[in-house]
Amino acid sequence: MKNLMGSFEKIMMPLASKLGSNRYLNVIRDAFMLSFPLTIFGSMFVVLANLPFLDKILSEKNLNFFRAAITPAMEGTLLIATLFVVIGLGYYLSKSYKVDALFGGALALAAFLILTPFSLEGADGIIYGVIPIERLGAKGMFVGMFTGIFATEIYRKIIQKGWTIKMPDGVPPAVSKSFSALIPVFLTLTIFLLIRIWFTYTTFGNIHDFIYNVVQKPLVALGSGLPTTLIAVLFIQGLWFFGLHGQIIVNSVLDPIWNTLSLENLEAFQKGAQLPHIVTKQFIETFTVGIGGTGMTLGIIVCIFMFTKSRQLKEIGKLAGPAGIFNVNEPMIFGLPIVMNPIILIPWIISPIIVVAFSYFVMKFGIVPPPTGVAVPWTVPIFFSGMLATNSMLGGILQLVNLAIVTVIWLPFVKILDKQYCSTENIVLEDLDVDVDLKTEFDSL
Incomplete structure (x- = not known):
């Protein structure tokens, strides 16, 4: 395992360093971030214009007037x-x-x-x-x-x-x-x-x-293909394992493609046509990052609160839980820790790959609609982000199913960590008990 990790690190670290310091990739990333608040504004009006119950509460004339009134928010x-x-x-x-x-x-x-x-x-x-x-x-x-x-x-x-x-x-x-x-x-x-x-x-x-x-x-x-997407997810997880921000590094390369796919889906959605793509910027963010952050660490938090006894893990869960709801998972990544922890390498790599593939095929077979191209802030909690991204409750339900899959994959590995932490905590408590007994005996003398 050490030799494998060492070889992987020798390959990945120089590559990540070059990508992370590349002038053009950094500029492209910043340029897309410039458009982010503007596209979020327009996306909210796309959601409003396509709420599923509007045709029930508004007449056809009023509905057309409402949509025409807010269309400039999207067009601009x-x-x-x-x-x-x-x-x-x-x-x-x-x-x-x-x-x-x-x-x-x-x-x-x-x-x-x-x-x-x-x-x-x-x-x-x-x-x-x-x-x-x-x-x-x-x-x-x-x-x-x-x-x-x-x-x-x-x-x-x-x-x-x-x-x-x-x-x-x-x-x-x-x-x-x-x-x-x-x-x-x-x-x-x-x-x-x-x-x-x-x-x-x-x-x-x-x-x-x-x-x-x-x-x-x-x-x-x-x-837009599944193989490329899985390779991207593999690189993201691998870079994070070594303490590098895999999302920023990989996204700086693939964001132009993913954002273009999102725009094409959005244009088709507004025309009422079939959505051409499954993999988009929203697919990557909503059905991976949108489940507790990179690596879908909300599943780890569920495991900690439901299946562990270690005090240390419980404290990490309390610290990471509130942030994880809004997809901020640095407390978990550096607190568990995930970085350079060989015990969790397998679930850290495998769970996002399985979930991305599962989500892709669920959408491909028409069980859940693909993302419409509407920009959803990555901090929107699970279930709600899925609904907004797909304009369907099924998107939120898919996120919950994905969370269950991640939790099941992580459970045996979290249990191993729990045993290790409990063992360490018991040794510390035994040492404290010995110190207390010695102090009591000394005081009696």
């Missing part, structure tokens, strides 16, 4: 999420290079819009002067990411070469910054305009369709 956030990611990429990447971040974000957005066709194919022909909203959502996500990164890289290199207009000291800072950005912005946007023109002479017609068909669709198809 969820359906244009790519715009927020592009701005975030430009901003945070510029900031990492210590160049003006605000201009970096604005430049990235402008470059993305230059590449985006301002036309829509309608029933009577092509309509010009409009942007298809799908280009600003799931379908344009990878174009937005590439544009945000490359535009910012060109922009910062021009600035760092000193190709800027320098104004006298007395000029106000806002004016000085504008003139300093003038040449870098002009050159960068010219490059993207030339890219736009060049793609009009290809069979794709624009870079959006090129990226979507050549890059995005294959990656999304790969990321």
Whole structure:
């Protein structure tokens, strides 16, 4: 076991270190977090618009009026999420290079819009002067990411070469910054305009369709499969075992794919169409992290309170329980401990893999609906997060079934820990009793 752990650590630690320190992965993560509160806002209105009992209490006319009234909340956030990611990429990447971040974000957005066709194919022909909203959502996500990164890289290199207009000291800072950005912005946007023109002479017609068909669709198809998802979960659990935040490291690589899958599900859900994907960002968070945190440690807390006698375990359970309800499990990970504890390696790795596979097939066979793409805060407690993510009570029930599966898997291993802790506690109590007896005898003398 020690040799196996040592070999695994030699492979994983350098890889995790490189991924964790990668500039672009960190910037992508931060860019998606920029859009998080905005998409949560829009998601809440998606939930309101699709509550199952609305058609029972509202007439068809009033229901249509209500949904039309709150639709802008979704259209102005969820359906244009790519715009927020592009701005975030430009901003945070510029900031990492210590160049003006605000201009970096604005430049990235402008470059993305230059590449985006301002036309829509309608029933009577092509309509010009409009942007298809799908280009600003799931379908344009990878174009937005590439544009945000490359535009910012060109922009910062021009600035760092000193190709800027320098104004006298007395000029106000806002004016000085504008003139300093003038040449870098002009050159960068010219490059993207030339890219736009060049793609009009290809069979794709624009870079959006090129990226979507050549890059995005294959990656999304790969990321939506069960094998890739299980490998991701394995890496998350393995990294956490060695004390590294596996969720952040793995998510920084796969979040672009999982978020794109979520947006595609959301667009289908709003149209009343069949949801195309099972694996999405919400699937990963709701049916793994949403059961007590990474590793579904709510099952361990249930085992502790129902089946253990150790005082130490009971105290850990009391400390970790309230936080675990809201999916914060650091008290359990470092208090049990889970990190570098060979006794719990098997359930720590196996239980999430079994639950993810079980959840996937339950949804694949239509027993439980897949996540709709609505963004659910990861701190929402079990059952409620499942209902919100799937727009069905069955999602919450599936979480409870998953909790039972995790509890059963963990039980024999928690019992082993319980025996060890009880044995240690009894030895300590015996030593204390001996000390008390000696003290009593000494006092009598």
